[in-house]
Amino acid sequence: MKKLLLVFLFIGPTVFSQQELQEKTYFSEALYFHLSDYNRKADLAYRFNDYEKGKELFENFTSTHLEGSYMDNFKFRNLKKKEVALYDYKKPVFLITYASWCVPSKGEIPAINELAKAYKDKIDFVVLFWDKRDKVRELAEKFSTNISVVYVDESQNNGAYVVKQLKHSLGLPTCFLISGDKKIMDILRSVFPPLQTEEETAYRENYIALETSISQNLIKGYEGIYADNVQAE
Known part of the structure; x- marks a missing residue:
């Protein structure tokens, strides 16, 4: 009986972990x-x-x-041409996809920059471009240094599998909120206020939408103080 108990203690956890893997x-x-x-x-x-x-x-x-x-361990390049895998980011990940021909929502980039500043210790912010490196370097200047800018250059026939899954499947821009164990918690489209919307109003709309999802899905128990204040005005 003791031998059977020892066998269960040593084998049991392994069996359950394999089952959990199979269920992913x-x-x-x-x-x-x-x-x-x-x-x-x-x-x-x-x-x-x-x-x-x-x-x-x-x-x-x-x-x-x-x-x-669960998000696959997709691989990109950073601006130093070094390969970067999604699983290299150990914190929860805020991932948004762009391209030079894709016009961001008004106020969206300032909102992302501010969120990256506020959550830099808790979340890895990643902006993925479908572009050539030189173009991405130029576009990266719009983003905070708290944000990791990566790219896939389709013109060099690189990353075909990544392009198929992350670009051609849902289009762009698409935002993924991913937990620390790489589980997809939320998928968002950008907020596109009417063209005549003032910059500050557009910024607030984007900030509120993104912070609400972050606080609900990545930072458990956190109250979106900024969003609450804005909505109360």
């Missing part, structure tokens, strides 16, 4: 099984200019099939 669904797997159905429905909605339906389909797709999956 990765982002790329979730896309493989569900993306085509989403694309079919979304394409139909946008064909008839039903943008509200398209937005609803995106939110349902990401919340039902992608959130809760």
